[in-house]
Amino acid sequence: MKKTASIVLTLLLCMVMTSCSKTAREEKRLLKGMMSENYETSAKALSEFITWMQTDKATMNHDFQLMREKLGMKIVNSPDSLVRCYSWVTGQFENNASYANIIQWMTEGHFVGYSGPIDHLLAGREANLKAQETLAHSIDTIFEIRFGKQPVYLIAQSYTNRKGFRRAYVSASTIAALSLRLLPFFFDGTEIAGNNEFIDEANVPIGDLFKWDEKNRLFYAYQVDDSSRLIPGQYTIYKLGEKNFVKQ
Secondary structure (H helix, E strand, O other), X not given: OHHHHHHHHHHHHHHHHHHHHHHHHHHHHHHHHHOOOOHHHHHHHHHHHHHHHHHOHHHHHOOOHHHHHHOOOEEEXXXXXXXXXXXXXXXXXXXXXXXXXXXXXXXOOEEEEEEOOHHHHHHOOOOOOOOHHHOEOEEEEXXXXXXOOEEEEEEEEEEEOOOOOEEEEEEEEEEEOOEEEEOOOOEOOEOEEEOOOEOOOXXXXXXXXXXXXXXXXXXXXXXXXXXXXXXXXXXXXXXXXOOOEEEO
16 A cells, blocks of 8 residues: 555656656747847747746746746746736837736636736736836736635736836736636725836835735825825825725
8 A cells, every 4th residue: 555655656746847847948948039139039939938828837836947037037926826927028118128927827726827918907908009008017016815705916016107207006806707807996996006106216125115914904005205206104005994995
């Protein structure tokens, strides 16, 4: 009996190692293509990478060490590990960095992947690269709050606008059926919390702009003064009520 259990365990370990090795090889191959100076080669590799990320469940648990090192890819996970977001700089748009976004999530054992600005996914917006606010952004943090039967994910994004000011905001979403959907009136009747433009001379961490106090059910969003400078220690405070956040 013990021998049989040992054989089964060995086979499972071999399967996991083989899967990890295969994923690592694919990451290396696609990274090489994406970093090519030949536009057609890099575009083809990016397209293949996006398809892979949207269809292969194994990518949701891969560390992507090479892409984090070479592309500066940022990966953030929700505390329950059911939502994962990727963002990295792909170029410049009107002197500002433009990002790529990929979002993955799991629901009832089903894996779903999406590529594109998360705003378009949540709100059903169509891409419009002429409008700076619709470009993909740096996805910095995912806060998770327990609200009813379904967890709510507060996804924090940041970007630099055309004037060189930084903006950061949080949108609330939840998984319904197989979709990741926006909760449009979750912040006291508004779609997002934050979004005030500010001068970011110190490259302020997103954790200093938004805070979630789980014990007291309070969410904090940064404030700025008339000169578009952050006000240290001052926040707009929302209290989690029965249906949404209520501004205090």
